Amino acid sequence: MRRTVFLPKDWWNPRAEGSVDEGPAGQDVVALRAENDQLRRVLAGRTVVDQACGMVMVLAPCRRGPARSLLVDVARQCNAQLPDVAAAVVAAWEGEPLSRLMRRALRHALRRLYAEDRGCDAPTVG
Numbered sequence: 001m002r003r004t005v006f007l008p009k010d011w012w013n014p015r016a017e018g019s020v021d022e023g024p025a026g027q028d029v030v031a032l033r034a035e036n037d038q039l040r041r042v043l044a045g046r047t048v049v050d051q052a053c054g055m056v057m058v059l060a061p062c063r064r065g066p067a068r069s070l071l072v073d074v075a076r077q078c079n080a081q082l083p084d085v086a087a088a089v090v091a092a093w094e095g096e097p098l099s100r101l102m103r104r105a106l107r108h109a110l111r112r113l114y115a116e117d118r119g120c121d122a123p124t125v126g
Helices: 023-059 064-079 082-093 101-117
Strands: none
Touching: 023 064, 023 082, 023 101, 064 082, 064 101
């Protein structure tokens, strides 16, 4: 049995805001739009994190794992999200100053990274 579906004129246009509240199909559209928005935000955050990891890898010669761990450590110390810390590092690379808290956290994380690289315990910072 064939089923005929009639689509609105601009069904392919994501900007066309038709009535999406009609039944399960409208709910699916709303759910898909929300998921699409979430995926875009995640992808944008991942891009800036990858960029910041690359910068850390160049500045503090290390591999990707330790560079990401350093950024995660800074985010934890600053009580911030990883993409926000990564964006601040990228902005600092472009000339914007880091906040005092972030500078301090970055300094501590770099000390730990260098101490681990030398095979000794990280110095206690007071």
